[in-house]
Amino acid sequence: MQRNQGKIRREFVLFLYYLIPRLVVSPPLTPAMSSEYEVTPISDAQPLEQSGPQPIIQTFSLRKTYRTGFWLNKTVTSLQQCSVQVMPGETFGLLGPNGAGKTTLLKILLGIAKPSAGRGFLLGKPLGDRSAKEQIGYLPENAYFYDYLTGWEFLRYAAGIFQIPPQVQKRRIPELLDMVGLDRKTAKKKQMRRYSKGMLQRVGMAQALINDPKLVFLDEPMSGLDPMGRYQMREIILSLKEQGKTVFFNSHVLSDVEIICDRVAILAQGQLICEGTLDQLLGTQTQTYQVKGRAGDPQILSELLVDFEMQASQWHGQLQGEPYTFLSKLEQMDGTLTEMKMVRQSLEDFFIQQLRQRGIHKSR
Ligand SMILES: Nc1ncnc2c1ncn2[C@@H]1O[C@H](COP(=O)(O)OP(=O)(O)O)[C@@H](O)[C@H]1O
Numbered sequence: 001m002q003r004n005q006g007k008i009r010r011e012f013v014l015f016l017y018y019l020i021p022r023l024v025v026s027p028p029l030t031p032a033m034s035s036e037y038e039v040t041p042i043s044d045a046q047p048l049e050q051s052g053p054q055p056i057i058q059t060f061s062l063r064k065t066y067r068t069g070f071w072l073n074k075t076v077t078s079l080q081q082c083s084v085q086v087m088p089g090e091t092f093g094l095l096g097p098n099g100a101g102k103t104t105l106l107k108i109l110l111g112i113a114k115p116s117a118g119r120g121f122l123l124g125k126p127l128g129d130r131s132a133k134e135q136i137g138y139l140p141e142n143a144y145f146y147d148y149l150t151g152w153e154f155l156r157y158a159a160g161i162f163q164i165p166p167q168v169q170k171r172r173i174p175e176l177l178d179m180v181g182l183d184r185k186t187a188k189k190k191q192m193r194r195y196s197k198g199m200l201q202r203v204g205m206a207q208a209l210i211n212d213p214k215l216v217f218l219d220e221p222m223s224g225l226d227p228m229g230r231y232q233m234r235e236i237i238l239s240l241k242e243q244g245k246t247v248f249f250n251s252h253v254l255s256d257v258e259i260i261c262d263r264v265a266i267l268a269q270g271q272l273i274c275e276g277t278l279d280q281l282l283g284t285q286t287q288t289y290q291v292k293g294r295a296g297d298p299q300i301l302s303e304l305l306v307d308f309e310m311q312a313s314q315w316h317g318q319l320q321g322e323p324y325t326f327l328s329k330l331e332q333m334d335g336t337l338t339e340m341k342m343v344r345q346s347l348e349d350f351f352i353q354q355l356r357q358r359g360i361h362k363s364r
């Protein structure tokens with residue numbers, strides 16, 4: 001009993017030790033810092049009027065600054081000048097190295113975190129609006145699932161939050177389980193603490209879709225999955241796209257993004273550095289051609305082609321730039337072209353190039 005009291009007293013003193021500096025000694029915000037916390041009033045703000053279809057997501061110069069350190073006197077700027085626009089039905093991929101600010105942006109869009117400055121709209125409503133939240137689904141990056149619930153119980157719980165009537169739940173839960181590829185019996189019988197990472201991600205995806213949302217936010221949906229799991233997650237996202245849902249997802253797995261997304265944006269050190277369709281981003285780069293042929297002068301060919309290789313009289317290599325000059329030179333040396341195809345720069349190369357151009361060589 002006495003030992004318990006001693007323990008409680010010690011914890012109370014420790015708590016005070018933690019609290020008092022924050023309440024009493026915490027320095028006031030300097031003018032420079034306080035300006036970081038100015039939130040553009042959003043109650044009377046309106047999305048920009050545009051002719052044609054209205055964006056489902058629209059943000060203007062969002063900024064997020066966190067106060068850190070024991071005295072809360074240091075600041076970390078996670079996001080700055082972030083303006084994005086996503087149209088209904090689009091699959092939008094937000095790419096960026098670790099610490100780029102992807103989750104921060106997603107949390108602001110979802111109304112979980114407040115922007116320090118800037119404003120935005122979701123489904124035509126200011127960020128954080130409750131009626132917009134009813135129409136969105138969210139799969140968090142590191143979701144915490146209730147270990148001792150079965151997948152089925154968890155989905156019923158999620159459905160309850162949206163006040164979905166029990167008879168609708170009875171139909172929707174098995175439908176969603178089939179869609180995400182989770183066995184109905186397992187979902188009913190097994191507690192989630194016994195699920196693999198892939199199974200948890202599937203339950204998480206089913207939970208994100210329980211309210212049949214118009215707009216789905218997925219934070220790193222492929223992370224930690226094996227190749228089969230990633231493939232299946234990709235298929236699920238593609239099926240959402242077919243159903244006309246808008247998908248906004250964060251990822252650093254570029255190959256997945258390349259297959260799934262209509263439009264991508266790259267975020268680095270809190271700033272959007274480029275945004276567009278894959279054709280817009282990758283098509284503007286210097287074009288490279290994979291060429292194959294026979295005969296000709298190996299010496300000249302090796303100077304014209306990168307990774308030039310010749311076996312017997314057959315050769316292949318990569319041509320950068322103008323193909324017509326190459327063709328006329330080939331004709332002069334009596335060579336023959338048997339194949340020529342354009343090789344597009346991969347999103348991965350583009351991504352690395354964009355970061356390097358801005359002097360970013362490692363993630364935060
Ligand atoms: N609650 C927080 N308090 C302080 N700093 C934070 C907080 N959340 C995120 N950050 C910082 O903001 C930056 C961006 O984080 P995050 O949005 O999680 O990046 P990403 O999702 O791209 O990996 C990181 O430097 C991170 O340390």
Ligand SMILES: [Mg+2]
Binds near residue numbers: 103104141
């Ligand atoms: Mg993240």
